[in-house]
Amino acid sequence: MVKLNELRKWLAIGSGVGVEIRGADLHVMVVKVRPSGVRLLGASLIRDFRTRPALEWGADYKTIIKKLGAGHLTATVLLPRDEVIIRQLALPGVADKELDAAIRYQIDALHPWAEEDAVWASSRIGGSATVLIGITRRDTLERYLNLFTEAGIKVASFTFSAAVIYSALRIYGVPPANGFLALHATGEGVEAYGESEAKPIFSAAFPVQQERARALAGAELRLPADAEAVQLADVLPYPKDASRDNAEYRESLADRVLPYAAALQGACWRFGLSINLLPEALRSSGSRLLYLPTGALAAVLLLMLAAAALEGNYSRRRYLAVLEAETRKIEPGVARVSALDKTIEDARQRTRQLDDFRRRTKDDMDAISEMTHILPPAVWLGQLDLARNGVAVGGEADQAAPLIKLIDSSRLFENTEFTMPLVRVAGGEAFRLRTFRRDAPKEAAAP
Numbered sequence: 001m002v003k004l005n006e007l008r009k010w011l012a013i014g015s016g017v018g019v020e021i022r023g024a025d026l027h028v029m030v031v032k033v034r035p036s037g038v039r040l041l042g043a044s045l046i047r048d049f050r051t052r053p054a055l056e057w058g059a060d061y062k063t064i065i066k067k068l069g070a071g072h073l074t075a076t077v078l079l080p081r082d083e084v085i086i087r088q089l090a091l092p093g094v095a096d097k098e099l100d101a102a103i104r105y106q107i108d109a110l111h112p113w114a115e116e117d118a119v120w121a122s123s124r125i126g127g128s129a130t131v132l133i134g135i136t137r138r139d140t141l142e143r144y145l146n147l148f149t150e151a152g153i154k155v156a157s158f159t160f161s162a163a164v165i166y167s168a169l170r171i172y173g174v175p176p177a178n179g180f181l182a183l184h185a186t187g188e189g190v191e192a193y194g195e196s197e198a199k200p201i202f203s204a205a206f207p208v209q210q211e212r213a214r215a216l217a218g219a220e221l222r223l224p225a226d227a228e229a230v231q232l233a234d235v236l237p238y239p240k241d242a243s244r245d246n247a248e249y250r251e252s253l254a255d256r257v258l259p260y261a262a263a264l265q266g267a268c269w270r271f272g273l274s275i276n277l278l279p280e281a282l283r284s285s286g287s288r289l290l291y292l293p294t295g296a297l298a299a300v301l302l303l304m305l306a307a308a309a310l311e312g313n314y315s316r317r318r319y320l321a322v323l324e325a326e327t328r329k330i331e332p333g334v335a336r337v338s339a340l341d342k343t344i345e346d347a348r349q350r351t352r353q354l355d356d357f358r359r360r361t362k363d364d365m366d367a368i369s370e371m372t373h374i375l376p377p378a379v380w381l382g383q384l385d386l387a388r389n390g391v392a393v394g395g396e397a398d399q400a401a402p403l404i405k406l407i408d409s410s411r412l413f414e415n416t417e418f419t420m421p422l423v424r425v426a427g428g429e430a431f432r433l434r435t436f437r438r439d440a441p442k443e444a445a446a447p
Helices: 002-011 054-067 096-110 138-151 161-168 210-221 247-255 257-267 288-309 313-374 403-408
Strands: 014-022 025-034 037-046 075-078 085-090 118-124 130-137 155-159 180-186 189-195 202-206 380-386 390-397 413-418 423-425 428-437
Touching: 014 257, 025 054, 025 257, 037 054, 037 257, 054 138, 075 138, 075 161, 075 257, 085 096, 096 118, 096 130, 118 138, 130 138, 130 161, 138 155, 155 257, 161 189, 161 202, 161 257, 180 210, 189 210, 202 210, 247 257, 313 380, 313 390, 313 403, 403 413, 403 428
Parallel strands: 014 075, 075 155
Antiparallel strands: 014 025, 025 037, 085 130, 118 130, 180 189, 189 202, 380 390, 390 428, 413 428, 423 428
16 A cells, blocks of 8 residues: 555646635635646636626636636536435456446436436446446536637536545545544535545535534435534645645635646546546547657657668668669560560450451441331432441432431430532432431541
């Protein structure tokens, strides 16, 4: 356990911004976490964010965190206590990969809303079989998300007090196993947080005095009747640049202990519970550690490029010489293959020409035969010229105009037209027309 605590201490590196939605105001805190301790960089209050234009209070927020050197950080936002339902579910024997399905099977019994109206997130509490679940209404989450988006504030997480307190308590170690109870005064009463062997996490709000809240919470945690309750600010990591003897500072920190815990959780999100009600696709990330893999890959690439640039001329010349020698060996074979390909292509061309010539004779005979069959006996032809794509005919007929429709009805001809005006003669009408063969190449010259 000592080694684990030491490891946690040396891994405690990060910065975070915590925002608590408290009534009509936003309480903002910025912290920097290092193995040597926590530094509270600053705190501020944004009033009446619900009624003011989002761009106005969003600009105030950005000004605050930029002055504190935290402009690149995203916010961990605490939803109001009365808008989140906190449940604990015991799931003994359920593996981590099956945890989500097991919770989804029972989630409808944990809240009073319709299934599509609820948004929930969960995390296993330590190594126990108990799961902490936070549930809120979908329209509540969307309302706050729209507000922060309009204000231009990047949000990494929407969460609740129990999750951030549990995580903040484990930045530099693990709380005592025999249990404890911490109280935090709010405007409506007292918020209690505790841990014990009977309950891995206990979190509740009581609209009563602190003494009564201590008795009720102690009974839930099954702590001894004489167990003392402490202030929540006293169990969290205390800022290293502040004295616990400074009563005014302690009172100010106690009033903002929840955004302080949220900032700690945002700085060291690897510890404790990662319960985020915000869908993964909508989460923002401002951690500079995201650029670490890219930087490492860029450094490796630069080293590889430098190694390639420093490669000796001797190796390159030797490689080129080997390539040239191999090229000379295969050049005769390549030349023979090229000559053979040319010979084969010439033979194919001649074969195609012969096949075309044989088909041309048959096509011409079919055209003559078709023209003989489709023209009525009263038509006398004095001319018939065959071309690759059509036929030109001339002669005399009683009536020449119907010949166009007659010839176009043939299976071999189309697009028939007269090439000269009809001329009246003693036997009827003299005509000249041309028609195109179907499926003939159109680019060929017309007859």
